[in-house]
Amino acid sequence: MSKTEQAFSAIRWNSLITFTRVILQTLQLLVLTRLIEPADFGVMAMVLSVTAFIQFFADLGVSTTIIYSQNISKQALSTLYWLNVGTGALLSVLVWFLSDTVADFYKTPALAWPLALAGLSFFFLSLGQQYKVLGEKRLAFKEISISELSSALLSTSLTIGAAFFGFGVYSLVIGVVSLALFNSLFYFLFARGGWLPSLTFKFREALPYMKGGMYLLGTTLSNTLTVQADIIILGRLVGETALGFYSVPRELSLKLMYATNPIITRVGTAIMANAQNDKTLLRRIYLSTILMTSSVNFPIYGAMAIFRHETIDVVFGARWAASADLLGVLAVWGMFRSLGSPVGSLFYGTGQVRMALAQSLLVALLIVPTIYIGGHWGTIGAATALAAFYFCFIFALWPFVIKPLTGAGLWEYTRQWLVPLILVAIASALALVAASPFELSLVRLVVGVATGGIIYLGLSWFFNREWCNAILRLTGLNKRLFARQA
Template sequence: MTLRARAISAGRWTSFSAVARSGLQVLQVAVVARFIAPADFGLMALTMAVVTVASLVAEFGIGRAIIHYDDADIRTRSTLYWITLALSAVLSLAIVLAAPLIASLYGKPELGALLAWTAPVLLLTSLGQQFVVVAEKELRFAIPAQNEVVAGIVGFIVCVVGAVAYRAGAFALVAAALASAATSSALAWLRLSHGHRPHFHFDLGPARPFLRMGRFLVGENLVSALVRQADVFVGGFVLSTAALGLFSLPRDLSLRMAMVINQVAMRVGFPVMSRVRHDVAVLRDVYLQMLRMTASVNFPVYVMVGVFADEIVMLLYGAQFRGASDLLRGLSAWGLVRSIANPTGSLLYAVGRVRLAFWWNVAQLVLLPAAYWFGGRLYGADGLVAALIVTQLLLMLPSWRYLVWPCCGATLPEFMRQLAAPFVAAVVCGAAAHLATFALPHGLLRLAVGGVMGGTVYLALSALLNRRWMSVMRDLALQWRTPH
């Protein structure tokens, strides 16, 4: 099988996993939002922000280092496995011990217990993480994708039972995270570990190149995670818990929409670009194709969500979250611009420019929280959303100049051409959907009619303006029909 065919096959399974898990998460929130108060979602947003930052430190960049280097034998991987496990255990304990202090810092006593109970997610995840990394390095995505979906189903069931039957509030979300992490690692051991199980062996010598790369990766991961979660951390100080909950749900939806396609680009694109990193011309072509693919899927989705924000909020979250509609519109614009940057991360890691990624994120960490604080402090959640949009727009051209161009030589016209056709088609499809439903009352009928109209217009325009993307989608559809 050629590299292109393997990448398409990998994309098929990763797409399946990403869509299924994101769908489960959206459905989970749609069910439990009727039984959990906005304030509980605000507390859980802070909890998961802390755990997310810690999880990236615990992984120490070892997974990406294993994919990057070609000579990771079982003895070296065993050493790396025990290092990751030990780091995860230490960080889990650190969160438990620091939970009261963090809760006191935010002035939210309920936050302490949530942090302490969620902390073991780090340790549970690390138990099976390396097996997934090795499978992805070999572009074997079928079993990891299946495992992720099963773990998502288990988490969904636990969350719904906890919220509906036991009225557990935010702790239902904690139980879901624990159940999903435990299931994922158990399945990784059962289905992916054959021939890769760690030995009782520890030798730092052969592992040092991986740790050196990981040293920079963990710094970049930590700073990157702080940048991604900065709006939540700042929001915890400048917004009430209920307002943070109203902000966090549409924010999570905006991120999750991009995650579906961007996770495919990251998990498939990173190994593919790593394989061709020594041929700059091929690397540039792969990157530009990834950029066009992500934009072609993300742009119309975000535009349509912005147009039908009222219907989506009422459908997913219910009347108590009605105030989140305007926030969702703004966060859709933010998500659209933000999605452009995702393939850049794969490019940087593929060519080993970890230090460049680190310093780029340091610059963001210095500048962005102040903007978030200013917007949130003066204008509440609306101001925080406005700050997110403005800062993301201001970062777009510098990210091309200092990240993309030095790594693969893609010029600014080449970069912008990948975005132009999807953007024009998305704006036109959004306008067509709005005009077609302008006279209809708010509700499911308006959402359904608008979705059909917008989707039809977008595909028709893409056939004229974006033929390369349509060709890739056709190949992907054929792969779905081909047994493997």
């Protein structure tokens, strides 16, 4: 199988698990918003803001180093595995003892026990992380997809069941911990490719990879601060209830991004690693990644922004009406933030860990005061500040990152996402007109999304043909079309 066919096969399997996971997570969110109070979502958002930082220490930043390293010994892999497991266990214990202190910081006593229990996920994650990374390196996304699909099904079932029986915020904790446990179990069963770490622990063998990992760890922590800064700041400024109304549309926006982007970026990192010495090929791969990312994400976020009231009413229910305008602004934020994900693939695929660290630190330093200033106008102010920041960010990327690494011109780069943006704007306006005669939220949403989707696809066929051809090839429809024409 050629590299191209391997990539498309990997994307197909990645797409399968990603879309299935989106369906499960959306179903879970839809059910839980009817069973759990907004304040519980606020508490869980605080829990995740803490665990999001700490979980990366369990990996020590070496996962991506393993991917782009051409040769790595079995002794080094075994040492790294046991080092990660030991670190994961240590972090779980650390979170347990610090849970009361974190609850005091947020002025939310109800946070302590959920956080302490959620900390168990660090140990469970560390048990299977290396199996997943090695599977990604050899593009074994079929096995990884089977593992993650099995985990998602079990975790979602447990979470919804716990919420139904009145566990409140603890049902969300059960979801986090069980997902980590099941992922590691199924990575071991399906994705390890025959690899088992030995009982070897030779620190010198692992040290070179840990040095590179430290840059990646710093980058990941900075990126996590960038993602979680709004939750941390708003948790102090507005309290758990207002944070709950903010965190639910925010989570929906992030879920869509994390659902669609990894389909391309997880595979893109491995492909860019193979092309890191060919700048022309690297430029073509990166620009194609931007085109695919924007062409898929923009219409979804555009529909969310235009039909924000209908989405909230249908998906979450009337008691979440206060989140509607937040969803509209956060959809714009998600749209432009999604363009930053391929940059990570570019950095890690080419081994530019120092540049990645510098970029992520700068973004973190700028975004914290941005959110703090916006937060003085409440959650809507913080969301607006985030959207404005990332709109400026996509332009700032070009002279400092994209041009030096790929040689792509400004218009060459901008065109990849500007064309889908214009098509989405036209399709959204016509969708809004088509839905205007109706009053029922569900009918407006169905008519608007169907109309906008058809118009967007039609416009894309004439003005974004490269993306259409890629989708046809990805789904295998191009072969069927050619067979009929023959």
